[in-house]
Amino acid sequence: MSEKLTTFDPAEDLGSEEAMAVFMAEAFETNDAAYIAHALEVLVRAKGMAQIAEQTGLTRGQLQG
Secondary structure (H helix, E strand, C coil), rough: CCCCCCCHHHHHHCHHHHHHHHHHHHHHHHHCCCHHHHHHHHHHHHHHHHHHHHHHHCCHHHHCC
16 A cells, blocks of 8 residues: 655644744754755745735634644
């Protein structure tokens, strides 16, 4: 039997300001410019989803379908 794999988006798990701060702090600890840039992209997606959820009254899960 084969396993079904899904894509993981870390932005989906960054539901609080504290989680976002920890995520970015850990990215900066790597001193890897490419990884930090990727982490910033993830953070932008997470902030966007959180803002839309707040403005619409929907949860992040509802927004993701």
